Amino acid sequence: MATVSAERQASIVSSLTVDVPSPYLLFLGDTTELPYAKTALGLRDWAPEKCVGEYALPGATVSTGLTRLTPAEAHARGARSLVIGVANRGGTLNPEWLPALIESLEVGLDVVSGMHARLADNRELDAAARRLGRRLIDVRRPPAGIPIASGRKRSGQRLLTVGTDCALGKKYTALVLAREFRRHGVDADFRASGQTGILIAGTGIPLDAVVSDFVAGAAELLSPDADDDHWDVVEGQGSLFHPSYAGVSLGLLHGTQPDVIVMCHEERRERTLGLEDFPLPSLEAAIDMNLRLVRRTNPRVRCAGVSLNTSGLDASQVRAVLAERQAQLGMPVADPLRSGPELEELVVSCLSPNPSRA
Amino acid sequence: MATVSAERQASIVSSLTVDVPSPYLLFLGDTTELPYAKTALGLRDWAPEKCVGEYALPGATVSTGLTRLTPAEAHARGARSLVIGVANRGGTLNPEWLPALIESLEVGLDVVSGMHARLADNRELDAAARRLGRRLIDVRRPPAGIPIASGRKRSGQRLLTVGTDCALGKKYTALVLAREFRRHGVDADFRASGQTGILIAGTGIPLDAVVSDFVAGAAELLSPDADDDHWDVVEGQGSLFHPSYAGVSLGLLHGTQPDVIVMCHEERRERTLGLEDFPLPSLEAAIDMNLRLVRRTNPRVRCAGVSLNTSGLDASQVRAVLAERQAQLGMPVADPLRSGPELEELVVSCLSPNPSRA
Numbered sequence: 143m144a145t146v147s148a149e150r151q152a153s154i155v156s157s158l159t160v161d162v163p164s165p166y167l168l169f170l171g172d173t174t175e176l177p178y179a180k181t182a183l184g185l186r187d188w189a190p191e192k193c194v195g196e197y198a199l200p201g202a203t204v205s206t207g208l209t210r211l212t213p214a215e216a217h218a219r220g221a222r223s224l225v226i227g228v229a230n231r232g233g234t235l236n237p238e239w240l241p242a243l244i245e246s247l248e249v250g251l252d253v254v255s256g257m258h259a260r261l262a263d264n265r266e267l268d269a270a271a272r273r274l275g276r277r278l279i280d281v282r283r284p285p286a287g288i289p290i291a292s293g294r295k296r297s298g299q300r301l302l303t304v305g306t307d308c309a310l311g312k313k314y315t316a317l318v319l320a321r322e323f324r325r326h327g328v329d330a331d332f333r334a335s336g337q338t339g340i341l342i343a344g345t346g347i348p349l350d351a352v353v354s355d356f357v358a359g360a361a362e363l364l365s366p367d368a369d370d371d372h373w374d375v376v377e378g379q380g381s382l383f384h385p386s387y388a389g390v391s392l393g394l395l396h397g398t399q400p401d402v403i404v405m406c407h408e409e410r411r412e413r414t415l416g417l418e419d420f421p422l423p424s425l426e427a428a429i430d431m432n433l434r435l436v437r438r439t440n441p442r443v444r445c446a447g448v449s450l451n452t453s454g455l456d457a458s459q460v461r462a463v464l465a466e467r468q469a470q471l472g473m474p475v476a477d478p479l480r481s482g483p484e485l486e487e488l489v490v491s492c493l494s495p496n497p498s499r500a
Numbered sequence: 501m502a503t504v505s506a507e508r509q510a511s512i513v514s515s516l517t518v519d520v521p522s523p524y525l526l527f528l529g530d531t532t533e534l535p536y537a538k539t540a541l542g543l544r545d546w547a548p549e550k551c552v553g554e555y556a557l558p559g560a561t562v563s564t565g566l567t568r569l570t571p572a573e574a575h576a577r578g579a580r581s582l583v584i585g586v587a588n589r590g591g592t593l594n595p596e597w598l599p600a601l602i603e604s605l606e607v608g609l610d611v612v613s614g615m616h617a618r619l620a621d622n623r624e625l626d627a628a629a630r631r632l633g634r635r636l637i638d639v640r641r642p643p644a645g646i647p648i649a650s651g652r653k654r655s656g657q658r659l660l661t662v663g664t665d666c667a668l669g670k671k672y673t674a675l676v677l678a679r680e681f682r683r684h685g686v687d688a689d690f691r692a693s694g695q696t697g698i699l700i701a702g703t704g705i706p707l708d709a710v711v712s713d714f715v716a717g718a719a720e721l722l723s724p725d726a727d728d729d730h731w732d733v734v735e736g737q738g739s740l741f742h743p744s745y746a747g748v749s750l751g752l753l754h755g756t757q758p759d760v761i762v763m764c765h766e767e768r769r770e771r772t773l774g775l776e777d778f779p780l781p782s783l784e785a786a787i788d789m790n791l792r793l794v795r796r797t798n799p800r801v802r803c804a805g806v807s808l809n810t811s812g813l814d815a816s817q818v819r820a821v822l823a824e825r826q827a828q829l830g831m832p833v834a835d836p837l838r839s840g841p842e843l844e845e846l847v848v849s850c851l852s853p854n855p856s857r858a
Contacts, residue, residue, distance in 0.1 A: 258713065293743035293775045354715045354748045355616065355708040382750075385651035385797050389751025390712045396743050417651045420796075434789070438778075439743050 163222035170198035182227025256337025291358035298368030302400035310408040312378040315449040318478035361397025408451040447474035521580035528556040540585025614695025649716035656726030660758035668766040670736040676836035719755025766809040805832035
């Protein structure tokens with residue numbers, strides 16, 4: 143429907159909170175590619191107090207660096223849930239994981255998933271959970287009753303992280319910026335739009351699981367009206383240039399109506415994750431296209447800078463690469479996971495008033 | 501998952517066929533705005549042999565021009581289903597329609613909906629259907645098992661109708677072009693991406709009801725590999741400029757990988773349907789943005805011309821307006837619902853080989 147009452151909106155927003163028993167044992171499956179383990183790595187980095195260890199199958203080459211524990215050992219150390227910390231393309235349950243998941247239920251852990259597929263849709267798993275009285279928790283379930291986007295301008299300030307590709311730092315950038323904004327005395331909330339962010343923040347909407355007609359409406363719900371000096375720092379999704387997911391990115395762009403975007407990129411990544419035939423756009427082209435499309439719902443948007451993932455570089459190279467990119471683009475460029483003056487420059491740029499508003 | 505077997509794809513494609521008992525009685529509810537009655541009007545125009553009449557509530561000012569019949573009268577004339585021929589923004593069931601729907605079930609009609617809300621989610625309606633042994637048929641249900649888009653280039657030719665807004669002629673344009681292509685001896689299929697198109701064609705995928713991560717994948721399924729000289733003429737959805745629905749449009753653009761786009765616009769419409777604060781883009785800007793974004797998955801795309809809905813103009817003005825627009829844009833401009841040489845020019849332009857392919 144075109145309009146949703148304020149009470150109805152408030153009730154939907156409050157339903158965004160997720161209830162997941164912690165602490166967690168992080169399950170890595172048999173993963174060999176780091177980007178697919180981003181849920182496990184995100185929880186290790188941003189909710190370490192909730193993570194007691196990791197559990198991987200033979201063949202896995204990815205590790206969080208946390209203690210390797212069996213489900214029974216983790217339970218003995220206080221774990222209450224096994225969180226599936228890896229994602230497949232398409233978000234389905236790998237049948238080879240089933241014995242490990244059932245073992246976890248048997249020792250007393252709930253099982254938590256951020257996949258598209260519902261855990262309970264697997265009959266064997268569902269039967270085991272019922273028999274053992276344990277919960278199967280899917281955090282990639284959008285709330286009911288999301289409205290069609292209204293396009294109405296909301297009060298408060300919004301920042302959205304956008305990217306040249308998937309899985310290169312949009313969530314981390316948003317988490318760091320929200321933290322840095324608060325260090326600057328600014329009232330700021332991290333707004334999670336994906337399963338890992340939701341597990342970290344305890345609230346949010348998994349945008350890519352929303353029925354497509356309602357994505358922009360979900361993005362509007364995710365960063366509701368706020369005080370004029372409040373910032374919502376919204377986690378971006380996918381990329382306008384990703385042939386599989388660009389529609390999600392555009393709905394999130396339009397619905398968020400960001401005042402500021404920060405472009406996220408991984409230095410040296412040249413090809414789209416999982417679709418090697420598609421070269422990544424230049425940073426200039428990516429910034430230009432994002433601004434063009436955001437202007438439809440917020441004509442005053444600006445790009446405050448670039449978040450550059452330099453995890454593939456030697457520490458000794460990083461400063462020079464950041465300086466080179468900054469000279470190339472004429473805006474602050476920082477790796478939010480490396481300390482240094484660049485991050486402070488990026489934060490100051492984000493918080494500078496937009497020209498037409500000064 | 502990244503890859504889906506050929507057999508699995510074939511099985512999903514065959515599941516796109518819908519089974520709706522015909523002929524239909526078209527239900528108009530209490531609608532007063534013509535664009536919201538597009539399902540009823542589409543069926544009247546494109547499947548007249550399946551329509552026995554219309555049924556409207558007091559207060560409705562919209563009519564299809566078909567005979568007004570009660571459900572009992574329609575059943576006596578052979579009708580087998582009541583098709584809800586109107587859409588609300590958000591696609592929900594209006595509670596005031598309920599007595600009419602139950603009356604239809606009681607006289608022996610099935611009830612067919614293209615709304616987002618499932619008919620059976622209404623308890624009263626569900627109970628009535630069960631009691632009477634009648635079917636509630638939701639055609640806005642995507643098939644199960646849609647894959648994530650692969651971006652792989654498919655064989656065959658594709659045309660996609662795009663637009664400056666919703667509900668201004670993308671479906672009609674695709675239907676007319678597919679018909680005209682066949683008149684030219686070209687092997688062509690209309691590919692339905694929305695509920696009305698699906699009821700007309702008897703097959704298709706309701707793109708706006710697909711979970712957002714899978715929209716481009718659904719678009720890939722909708723126009724599968726084909727002979728090199730075969731054309732799929734794909735019905736567009738929404739608009740890249742519509743603040744509520746642009747994500748659906750972009751997913752469809754990317755997944756279709758069109759060789760040709762045709763831009764659809766309604767002459768004299770200046771504001772976005774339902775969102776009057778948002779002026780429509782110029783035709784030039786709309787064409788430019790669509791081409792920029794399509795090039796990501798098909799660099800050879802071109803815009804073959806414009807489909808101009810002139811339904812608001814006097815017949816005497818139409819030729820002059822079409823000529824003026826054609827001079828402005830430097831490409832064929834036709835109203836596909838008005839006969840004349842302009843349509844033939846547009847069709848010839850669509851079927852001309854792309855430069856890099858000639």
